[in-house]
Amino acid sequence: MLTAIDHTLTKESFEIQRCKTCDLMFTSPRPENDLLGKYYESKDYTSHTIKNQGLVDMVYRTARTFTLQWKYRLVTKETTKQWLSIMDYGCGTGEFLNYCQEKGHHVQGIEPNHQAGEIARAKGLNVESKISNNNNPAFDTITLWHVLEHIPDLNEVLTQLHQMLDSKGKVFIAVPNRESADAKHYQDNWAAYDVPRHLWHFSKNNIQMLFEKHGFILDDIIPMKLDAYYVSLLSEKYKRGSTTLVTMVKAFYQGAISNYQAKENTNYSSLIYKLSKK
Secondary structure (H helix, E strand, O other): OEEEEOOOOOOOEEEEEEOOOOOOEEEEOOOOHHHHHHHHOOOOOHHHOOOOOOHHHHHHHHHHHHHHHHHHHHHHOOOOOOOOEEEEEOOOOOHHHHHHHHOOOEEEEEOOOHHHHHHHHOOOOOEEOOOOOOOOOOEEEEEEEOOHHHOOOHHHHHHHHHHHEEEEEEEEEEEEOOOOHHHHHHHHHOHHHOOOOOOEEOOHHHHHHHHHHOOEEEEEEEEOOHHHHHHHHHHHHHHHOOOOHHHHHHHHHHHHHHHHHHHHHOOOOEEEEEEEEO
16 A cells, blocks of 8 residues: 655545455546546646746656657557547547548547537547437547546446447556556656546556456557656656656666566556457
């Protein structure tokens, strides 16, 4: 069990506990669902804003811009269709969906945060606050980019996603990996614990068990190597209290070590799981 701090907003402490049955780790106490929103109400919560707030934020946005094209190639490279129907669950301010829409694909976003959703809709995107009966029940592609760990009602949402995925469709799930070398190095200061916004803390086995339970098959695991550097940079900031040249060098070194060690066991800082229906 670890005790981690909400570095982004409240400085409250939360425990990270482990289920003895399934080995899933979870944040405790978990805020009530109607109170979760307040933990996202910060100018420092980058995925819900469009402003640059400093060095770490600039690094995040640079990496995000770089990875948009990479994510697009990942979700489209094996399809024979010219145009896909794509749903991005937890689309934030809509950068990925906007990129896909500009390529001519049919897109749908789900974003519960009002501010982020408004920014996405201002780009001309079709974004709703939750899944409704009006959503297309047969998406070719469903993506959750660092979203699964935020969802309170996992079983309900995964059941809905399974129903909405085409029989030949693919789901792409990106989540932090608590078994990575950077997670083990930084422990309670590991930025990807991000309590209490991250309610769940997954391993590869957790993901496979969870999705098999909901009728999915694991097709592939893809590393997100840039995440090791960004997460290490934030973790060093939390550990040292500021971002300096020394912390940047240490973060880069730890990110490189994490990626190097992951070559042996695929335990990169973040992983993308590609899944299909059974």
